[in-house]
Amino acid sequence: MKHLVIVICLTLSIAACQTPAQTPAADLIVTNARIYTMAEPAWAEAAVIRGKRFVFVGSADAAKAYAGADTRLVDLDGHMVLPGLIDAHLHPVDGAMKSLFQCNFPFSATPQEVQASVEKCAAGSSDSDWIIGGQWDSDFFVNHDVPSPRKLLDAVSGDKAVFLIADSGHDAWLNSMALALSGIDENSVDPPGGTIVRGDDGLPNGILLEKANYAARAVLPTWTEAQYLQGAAELMRIANGFGVTAMKDASAEESDLRGLVQLQTRGELTAHMAGALKSDKQDWGEDGQYSTERFVALREQYHGGLVDASHVKIFLDGVPTSSRTAAMLKKYLPTGDGAEAHDGGPMHYKVAQLTQMLKKLDAAGFTVKIHTAGDRSVQATLDAIEATRKSNGNSGLRFELAHAGFIAPEDIPRFKELNAVADLSPYLWHPSPIIDSVVNAVGPRGREYWPNRDLLDQGAPMLIGSDWPAAVESMNPWLGLEALVTRADPLDKTEGHFWPEQAITLHEALHLFTRDGARAMLMEQDIGAIQPGMLADFIVINHNLFDIAHEQISETNVLATYFAGKLVHQQAGVTLDLR
Secondary structure, three states: OOOOOEEEOOOOOHHHHOOOOOOOOOOEEEEOOEEEOOOOOOEEOEEEEEOOEEEEEEOHHHHHHHOOOOOEEEEOOOOEEEEOEEEEEEOHHHHHHHHHHOEEOOOOOOHHHHHHHHHHHHHOOOOOOEEEEEEEOOOHHHHOOOOOHHHHHHHHHOOOEEEEEEOOOOOEEEOHHHHHHOOOOOOOOOOOOEEEEEOOOOOEEEEEEEHHHHHHHHHOOOOOHHHHHHHHHHHHHHHHHOOEEEEEEEEEOHHHHHHHHHHHHOOOOOOEEEEEEEOOHHHHOOOOOOOOHHHHHHHHHOOOOOEEEEEEEEEOOOOOOOOOOOOOOOOEOOOOOOOOOEOOOOOOOOHHHHHHHHHHHHHOOOEEEEEOOOHHHHHHHHHHHHHHHHHHOOOOOOEEEEOOOOOOHHHHHHHHHHOEEEEEOOOOOOOOHHHHHHHHHHOHHHHOOOOHHHHHHOOOOEEEOOOOOOOOOOOOHHHHHHHHHHOEOOOOOOOOEOOHHHOOOHHHHHHHHHHHHHHHOOOOOOOOOOOOOOEOOEEEEOOOHHHOOHHHHHHOOEEEEEEOOEEEEEOOOOOOOOO
């Protein structure tokens, strides 16, 4: 049905509206539904909400007893209901700000299309000296002959400085003006953990790998408080429209948190938000001088309500694409004919340094997310976690290994042993251009990427995240969910399957998006399932996922999203609630 009908309990008989003895009437009853509870029993017909929480989940007949004169009764005509989905690794405010204010083009853009986009943005940005945007494909300069990336932008940017990010979110492409404003010239040296790519003339060619682009980021114009508030509101619209009601910012800046808190103060924050506070070397100082003081202060400032800053992010390596900056156990393939094999990529910290950081943060009560895109960085992090457990004991807090797609087989059992979480992010478990870039850099080992089935079979704790706006063009969870169970491109842009033996079941995929995500948010007692006592975060979708082909999961439409019992998204043409 295109239109769902509300039945309000105003004309029911007194007997029908009577609630269980001495129990206040419900605010909302959702009935005639196919509710997949992610709990036991797995299916229910009705759910009863009082205030912000479920008070009953079960049969439609039993739910009637909770109806009162003012109870809203929503008949879903057999539609499927799920707990609100959870994206436990993304850059949410960045994604919203990019959507609203940046110069964007698709990952597939050619040099000519990039130039056209930049030229158009330059002409329409009289109020700014900068053009900020992206994203260019990781293999952009492998697939296209661009003698000077810097000059390609100079030709169309006029008097504007240009900063374009790669699809991985780790590398940047600048024009001459942006390089000059960043203080990067022929005399600049590569910073630790970064590379200033140079042309045949020895001059910077505009490409800055990893931490080499931090100098440019430092001089980018900052958004206003009003823009951050606008971005936070846009984020809620996008997330709720996809059925997402909880998110963890994987590299949170204080400005991001301020915008979210401002939206919360206005009563317009419609998702639970966790922030993994971004850290860098200046937070840690020299060996033996590690301090958690800044993080503790931010946690105290941004704690309570819907925003939680009790997490920290550490970057240990880069990405295993053509930039070859993820720390791998074996060497990358040569970058071209006749070139020598590339080394395995750098780690930003030694194991001893990482261990000291983890010990300090664990003792201070933080959950830590560590960027580990290569199997060597995964192994080093597991070693550091093991040392931390021996030193601190089991704090009950978990460590999350972000982007842990490459894992040495002998290290897979260690995730369960150490209660370390495999962070499956981004949604790249299928053939795609960025996967091609990985395989072309890593070699045959690159085809053994994301051992999701093996991790589950070994009992590894796991979480799921889009990493949006890095690596994927949308935070759409239904694309990721389909790819988990098919290992094929849900948009059919790239043929074939990617390591199909590592596909998981639909129930397992839903568990990752709900119950496992709730643990990553430190909210497993409140969200991730539809059962009495839980917050009433739930979604209504257009079809039963168990009745359709897996290849149709990406076609899922969210008809309605409820957050804490309140309707926060409703698809056009669908009537579910009156307010």
